[in-house]
Amino acid sequence: MNPDVDALLVVQQHDAIVRGIEARRDAFGPRLQVLDQVRTQARAEVMRIAAQYEKETANARALEARVAECRERHARNQAVMEQAHKLKEATAALAQVETGRRVLAEAESDLLAATRRLTDLRSSGRAAQEMVLLIDDDQTAERAAIAADQSTIGAELEAARAARQVVAVAVSPSMLSRYDRLQQRRRDNALYALTPHSTCSACDTAIPLQRRPLMAGGRTIEVCEGCGVLVYMPPAPPEATAATSDAL
DSSP, X not given: OOHHHHHHHHHXXXXXXXXXXXXXXXXXXXXXXXXXXXXXXXXXXXXXXHHHHHHHHHHHHHHHHHHHHHHHHHHHHHHXXXXXXXXXXXXXXXXXXXXXXXXXXXXXXXXXHHHHHHHHHHHHHHHHHHHHHHHHHHHHHHHHHHHHHHHHHHHHHHHHHHHHHHHHTTSOHHHHHHHHHHHHHHTSOOEEEBOTTSBBTTTOOBOOGGXXXXXXXXXXXXXXXXXXXXXXXXXXXXXXXXXXXXXX
16 A cells, blocks of 8 residues: 555544644634623723713813803893993893803803713713723633633644654655645545545545556545545455455
C-alpha cells in the first residue's frame, strides 16, 4: 500500500482530534459574547444617562439665566407701574407687569421641571453604575472559570498539534500540501476510502474505470470528481486475497 496513504490516515486521525479540541475552545466564544453584551449594554446605559444629565444640566443653567432675566424685567415693570401718575401710563405698566408675571411663572415652572429631571437622572445614573458593578462582580467567577478552561484547552491543543506535526513528517511534502489545503478548506476529513462499489465513500460518486487500476492496493490517491476529496483504494481483506489465490 502507498506509504502516503498509511501516513495520511494517521495524520487525519490527529487532525480530527485537533478539530475536536478547537471546537471545544471555540464553544467559549458565544458564552463570552453574551457576557460582553450584557456588560456593554449596562455601560452604554451609564453613558446614555450621563449624556442626558449633561444636556439637562445645560438646559437648567439656561433656564436659571432666563428666570433671573424675567425677574429683573418684572421688577423694572413693577417700578415703572409704581411711578406711573397717569391712568393711561398705569394701565400700560400694569399690562406689562401681568405679562412679565406670566412669563416669569412659565420660566420658573420650566426650571422646576428641569430640576426634577436632573434629580431623576442622578438617581438613574447611580442605579446604572451600581448595575455595572453588580454585573462585573457576577461575571468575575464565570470569566475566571472560562479563562482557566481556555488555558487548559490551549495546552491540550498545543500538544495535539505538536503530535500531529510528528506524524506528518512521514507524508511526502507534495501530498501533505494537497491534503492540508483540502482539510483546512473543508474543516473535515479530506481522505476517504473507495467503497466496494468503486464509489467515493464521502459522496458516493463513481470513480472512472480508467483510474481504478492505478488505485489498486492504494498505489495512488485520486481526487473525487463529485466532492473533491482525496480517494484511495483500501487493500483487500485477507480472506478475499486468500480466495483469489485459491481460485488461481
